[in-house]
Amino acid sequence: MRDEEKLRAYFTGAPSDVCLEDIDLARIPRHVSFIMDGNGRWAQARGMARSKGHVAGVDSLREAVTTSVRLGIDVLSAYAFSTENWRRSHEEVDLLMHLFAKTLIHEMPLFHQENVRLVFLGDISSLPRQTYDVFCQGLDETRDHDGMTFALAVNYGSRAEIARAARNIAMEVASGTLEADAIDESVIAGHLYTQGLPDPELLVRTSGELRLSNYLLWQLAYTEIFVTDVLWPDFSKWDYLRAIRAFQARNRRFGGVDTA
Numbered sequence: 001m002r003d004e005e006k007l008r009a010y011f012t013g014a015p016s017d018v019c020l021e022d023i024d025l026a027r028i029p030r031h032v033s034f035i036m037d038g039n040g041r042w043a044q045a046r047g048m049a050r051s052k053g054h055v056a057g058v059d060s061l062r063e064a065v066t067t068s069v070r071l072g073i074d075v076l077s078a079y080a081f082s083t084e085n086w087r088r089s090h091e092e093v094d095l096l097m098h099l100f101a102k103t104l105i106h107e108m109p110l111f112h113q114e115n116v117r118l119v120f121l122g123d124i125s126s127l128p129r130q131t132y133d134v135f136c137q138g139l140d141e142t143r144d145h146d147g148m149t150f151a152l153a154v155n156y157g158s159r160a161e162i163a164r165a166a167r168n169i170a171m172e173v174a175s176g177t178l179e180a181d182a183i184d185e186s187v188i189a190g191h192l193y194t195q196g197l198p199d200p201e202l203l204v205r206t207s208g209e210l211r212l213s214n215y216l217l218w219q220l221a222y223t224e225i226f227v228t229d230v231l232w233p234d235f236s237k238w239d240y241l242r243a244i245r246a247f248q249a250r251n252r253r254f255g256g257v258d259t260a
């Protein structure tokens with residue numbers, strides 16, 4: 001539930017080009033998803049190690065969580081680590097895994113305070129033990145929260161997700177609990193990591209790359225895509241408003257024709 005008073009207080013001091021009044025609060029997207037990209041470039045531009053960019057990116061993610069709660073968004077999802085990101089140096093992967101665990105522990109009070117339920121997209125069981133344990137604890141502690149759902153994609157790859165769904169569906173057919181004829185779009189959606197969540201209405205990718213990088217290929221079928229050159233550590237609540245304003249100016253046809 002949106003708290004109008006907190007919302008207005010949160011968005012005071014707007015820059016000249018965007019403000020809360022630009023947004024139609026009756027048409028806030030239910031599910032907003034982020035490909036949080038550009039941490040490395042942000043750090044390199046400052047002559048710092050890539051790791052500093054990841055650390056700075058945590059602040060942007062915390063702000064995106066708070067902004068989402070204030071706006072009354074139902075589901076926020078964010079791509080933190082892909083199945084392809086294991087190709088990075090051992091040092092970088094190690095740092096990210098530690099950072100995920102440390103951040104989650106540190107942010108638990110925020111999730112409690114804001115009534116945020118945490119879920120993970122991806123195979124978290126093959127993460128380093130400490131990270132996995134912290135993630136499980138986060139799931140447990142927030143299971144009953146009924147405010148916003150925050151879905152963090154870690155060790156997530158859309159093709160792996162679809163292959164896993166196909167495997168699980170095949171096993172149900174083989175065991176006789178599912179008829180092959182009954183496999184439709186909702187059965188497939190129900191076997192993805194995002195089961196039970198609405199599809200994203202808005203996808204934001206930072207740092208200017210025009211690709212999906214194996215993210216939510218099924219779920220993004222009709223999602224509006226907003227790409228900004230802003231690097232993730234610089235992404236602010238004002239950039240978030242700019243993305244929603246652009247989303248609200250789009251004409252979503254879903255394959256039909258304009259009726260207006």
Ligand code: IPE
Nearest residue numbers: 036037038039040041042080
């Ligand atoms: C996104 O930033 C964070 C992760 C993929 C973990 P990058 O680390 O990809 O930053 P760039 O794209 O190299 O600048």
Ligand code: IPE
Nearest residue numbers: 035036037079080081082213
């Ligand atoms: C996508 O960013 C994955 C995450 C943001 C976690 P990448 O930086 O890995 O994507 P590519 O390699 O530029 O496609």
Ligand code: MG
Nearest residue numbers: 037038039040
């Ligand atoms: Mg990148």
